[in-house]
Every structure is written in C-alpha cells, then in structure tokens.
Amino acid sequence: MSFFLKLISVSEAKAKIREIAGETYPQKVTLSEAYDRVLASDVLSDADVPGFSRSIVDGYAVVSKDTTGAGESIPTMLEYLGRVEMGTPAQIKLTPGTCAYVPTGGNVPDGADAVAMVEYSEALGDEVLIFRPMSNGENIVFADEDFAKGSPVMKKGTTLKPQECGVLASLGKEEVEVFKKPVIGIISTGNELVPVSKEPGFGKVRDVNTYLCSGFVKRCGCIPKIYGVIPDERDELREAIRLATEECDAVLISGGSSKDERDNTSSIIKELGEVLIHGIAISPGKPTIIGTATGKPVIGLPGHPASAYIVLYVLVSELLYKMQMKAVTNNTITTTLLENIPSAQGREDYVRVKLSDDGAKPLYAKSGLLNTLIKSDGMVKIPSGSEGLEAGSLVEVILW
C-alpha cells in the first residue's frame, strides 16, 4: 500500500527542478548594495586603471640605469629635483642623474622608470644616495597595468565578494546590473497548526515550517514572503496558492503530512498548473511534490519539520540557487562514521549526525521530533544503490 504509484529518483527530481526554475531578471543596484549579489552582465573596464604611472612605495623616482652597480658601500648619488605631491600630476621631469621623491600612490615623473624605497636611500640636502641597483619598472604600476581600457574584468554570473565590490569601485561602477533576488512565497497548511503568536489548544501545535523555510530561503540568498498558516480547506488553500504564485517567483507549501492534506495540495496545484512529480525516492521526504502553478515553480514539502528540512537542503536548494544562476554549495567535512547506518536500496537516505572529536554519530529519532534538528550538526547521504554505511568508514558530512 503506497500513496505513490512511481517514485522518482533524486537526480531526476533535481533535473526537473532546474528545468522549471525559470528566467532570472536583471536589476540595477547601487554599489553599496551589490555585495553577495550575482552579476547579470559582463563588466569591462571603461578606462585604463590606475590611469597613470603610480609608485607602490615611498621613495625616489630614478632612471634605473643610473643605479647600475649601486650598493651599500658604493651608493649612486643623484641630484634631488623635488617632491611629487599625492593626487597631483608630477610637475617634475627626470633626466639621467636626477631623482624626485614620490609617496606611495603618487605619480611617477616622466623620465623615471623605477622608484627606490626610502629604506634604501639617504637624503643629503640637494642630493640623494641610492644604495641598491634598481631594475626597469621596479615599484611602479603602469597606467594600464591593473585593467586596460576595454578589457574584460568580471563575467556574468560572478558572485560579488568584497574584493569584487572593491574592483567595481576602482572602475567607477556606481551601479551594477545583478540578478533580481527571487522572492519565495511560504505557505503552511494543516488544521492542527496555529501561528507562533497563538497559544495552541489541546491537539494543536505551532507552525514551525514557516520559520524553517524562511530561514532557509534567506540562507540561500532569496527573500521569503510569509503567507502564514492557511487552513487545510480547499477554497482557502487554493486562493492562498494562487495569490502566492502570482506575487512571488516560486512558492513552498508545507502541509500537515496526512494523506488527505497531501492530496488537497496536489489537486490544487493540478488545478492551477501541473504536478510534475509526486513521490521521490528519498528518505525522509518521500511525499514531496514538484510542480508549477500560475507558471511558477511550486514545491510541496512534507509536514514533519525534520523531513521538510532534508527536502529543503537536498531539493529546494537546487531551485533557489538556480534561480540566482549560482551553483549549490555546501560546507562539508570528511570524518569517521561511529556507528553502522543501515539503509534500504532504491532510495537516497539522509541521516542526521552529531559530530565529536571521534567522528560522526547518527542521530535517530521519531520523525515528529524537532529536538534532533537542533542537536545535529549536519547530515550524511546514503546513496540509493547502497545497503548502508559501516562504522569506521570515512563519510562526508554536509554541515548545516
């Protein structure tokens, strides 16, 4: 007796999710909002950067040939022509036998081809001693050396880390074209649920999945839009799903996990669009629904929070990252499994584990319990072709 005629493999489910993830739209943001966003178009340099020959040290601009053979005991003596001020073009022009002081970042005067650090020089009134031979180009960044005008700097799809934001600043990109952050609608349904603000009467429990899902949506860089607890009545639930799929880029619906409720969710999705997958060879998470409604991706999650969480990690993450043109990334750690984990072949099992210095210990618990969710450090995957994992073997733990 199974509710599901045919279980779909996790990899097929992931492929279907990527297929329905839909278009991603660009938007412009200011550079100060650009951190951690994803570039929607290539970035070229509009000009040479830094745009002028710049010293990277405090020191004396010189003609490098003048310093050939210079050393601690036989310094080169050069005529001192003056000082270049920061932020202004050098007014000085060097000829062989002369030098000028340049601060770090200052313009290297015409005629100079190296800057000797102050540490290797000594000022003597109108003259300067240089104690080291300099090579052509030493301690200078040339006008187009960082980014030449018209050259490609960053590719579409780049996630903007702090250093990319810094480089965009150097290129004068006050605004940046990034992909819009997907807005993900979150619906919890079930007649046993009350919102967090309410005292649950006997027989009811507070809605956990709204906060589980909204935290996860934020973790993946998207914006959650909470629709709250919707009674598991056909009209109310249909109206909520219709509204959420109109207002959002994708919708997560977690139901109470009884058979009747699942059927309600699935038949409403059918009415508003299409149920593509119902029943996946994953444990926990078998009753997961993948479909579209009002043209938007919809994922129906199990009602048990601990099961819903595995489905968020394994399947929903595919949707949320694809919608931002990012690859799914997880933090993992490889460690020793401390107990055998048996598994049924033909499904992918995910078992929560607790880490210690010795390794990873599986945490088994009744599926309705929340406490193992916060006691565990991550999960271990048992592939569908495996009968389980043996104590002592090395396993990859996907960290929460």
Next chain:
Amino acid sequence: MSFFLKLISVSEAKAKIREIAGETYPQKVTLSEAYDRVLASDVLSDADVPGFSRSIVDGYAVVSKDTTGAGESIPTMLEYLGRVEMGTPAQIKLTPGTCAYVPTGGNVPDGADAVAMVEYSEALGDEVLIFRPMSNGENIVFADEDFAKGSPVMKKGTTLKPQECGVLASLGKEEVEVFKKPVIGIISTGNELVPVSKEPGFGKVRDVNTYLCSGFVKRCGCIPKIYGVIPDERDELREAIRLATEECDAVLISGGSSKDERDNTSSIIKELGEVLIHGIAISPGKPTIIGTATGKPVIGLPGHPASAYIVLYVLVSELLYKMQMKAVTNNTITTTLLENIPSAQGREDYVRVKLSDDGAKPLYAKSGLLNTLIKSDGMVKIPSGSEGLEAGSLVEVILW
C-alpha cells in the same frame, strides 16, 4: 630603517583586538528577523512540546498488547470506534480490543499506547485488521517528549540557523533576544582618492577600500556605515574619526599608505584615545594600527587594497566576530602547493593563491595591483617561524 620600533606578533595583535572588542548589547527582534542572529540569552521551554500525545503516522491507535503475535497470516481484529480529527482533542477512549483512526499529527486517544500504520492494516466496516505486532509507544510522540516544560533548549551564543528559528516557533517565541548587530564605521583617507561617482583626474584614483571594507563587514554579519573619502587633512580627518567613533561600535580607517598619512591617522587616534599597536609582524599589512578612540575600537588599515584585504581577513575578522560573540570561521580546503613560497622568518606571510585541479599556485603581484584580488581564490599562511613552504607539500587554503 623601519618606521616601526617594534613589530607585534599576529597572535598578540589578535589578543589585543579581542580585549578591546567591548561589550555587546542585547536587542529584541521578531522571529522572522532572527535568522543568522546570535542569541543573547538562554532559551527555555515554557510548556511541554508538543503538549499532547501525537501520532507520527496515519494509522490506527491501538492497545499494543492486543497486537501481540499479529502477522500477515494471523492479523489482530479490533473494534473500530471512529476517527480522531486533526487539531482537536480525541473524543474517543480506547479499551482493549478497540481501535481508532488517527491522522499524522493527530491526538492519540486515551487508552492507546501505539499507532499501527495504515500500510499494516485493513478496514473491514466496523472492524480493523492489524497485520503487525506493535510495541508500547510505537509511532507516538508523547506530550513532553520534544521539549519538557522548563527544560533548556538553546544556549546564549547560539547562532540561529533555520532549524533554530523553527524550534523557537514551536516554543511560541514571537520575539527573540539577540545581540545587537555591530555598526562599523568606514573611513577612507588619502588626497589621491576620489569617490566612485567621480572621474579621477590624472594622478588620482577611485576609493576602493570603502567597498572592500563594507563588503567584508557585511560578510561578517555587521552593518557598515560609510563615511566616504576624507581628505588627509588633520582637522577634517580628526572630525571624521571623532564622529564615526561616536556613531558606531567600531571604526575602520584605511589611509593612503604613505608614511606621512599613516602618521596623521595614528596621531589623531592618540589624540582621541590610544594607539595600542602600530606595526605588526604580518606581510602584507605591517603598518596596521590598533587602538581606541572615544572608547571604541579603531583599526587603521594599509591603503593598498590587496594589503588591506589580508588585514581584514586575519585581524579585523577577530574584532567583528568577537563583537557578536561568534568564533571566527573560515572555509578552507587542503590541497597541494604547486610552487615554492619563500618567506622571511619572524613574520606571518599571507600569499594569495589560485586553485586548479592540480592544487594551489601562488599569485605574486606588485602590491598596488587590484587584479590579483579577484583572480585569487584564497590565501595560504606561512607561519612566522617558517622559511617558506615547499612545492608538493599539502597546504590549507583559506578561501575567500
């Protein structure tokens, strides 16, 4: 000839930074804002969760002893008393020889001590066949089994991941006491700098460090407050530092990196507070200043963005995480070093590397260049007591 009389070791600098990080204040946020925040107080359960005996499957509540010896060929036959509705107290009371239907999440009736899954049962009008022996407590979560009233659930200092947000919802915590997000003031100084919005004239460059720092501050979970480019004039810079240290929880100042400018920043900090460290045995990053002004931590960063970035990662991260009561965490990967990296003893060297399938290749570049910042994938640390790392050795790459 060194500007710095005494270089402080990186570990001493980190200890000093943690020392000045200062108090962290609690604030209340709503649960939907709580994701990724840090708990400022322990969380206890105010009530038993789930609060009533709950079935974790769809099936028949039974008296387990009735099913002793049940099997596929010799099922136990029980009298069917009716159905428990979701979200309401069970109105039925079981006696030996009877059963009642309970949906997943429904209240298990008094008298029952197990729930047999529908998969292992068959309804026959007024009677139900159970095909498996059930044990006491099977498929039931008891009233206080998840969290008992008064029991500790989460500790002060816990970072709220999605699952912690879910559990807080189950406990009815509409508001959560978390540590205030530190506001970090960001000042760029240097007469060669223009804001990103301006065309730099010859001899000037755009301010990179403001965006490098503000992205990094966000990455560490803090709020950047940008003060922009401040001319390297004593009065203006002092006024900016005074204002920023008054308005923010800590301040980052990155100067042009010439000697004169560093001296300006350092002497203003001295005037408004104390310079605790000036000169650290780290490369790049030697001229870093650590101090306090107006009672707030202040860090003076090198002007070269590539140097500033190393100091952000190695030292400023200590400040930003400590201010949130978090431990510094980095993503690392262990791989083969592809080229020798020589290093001077007595200082910690950080060398940017580019990763490939073969391993990590050091990226050397003139310190004034930005492009290696975005070409590198992370950095390798060479400890202060080492003369360098050999090609072929395994190294830990700290990923950006």
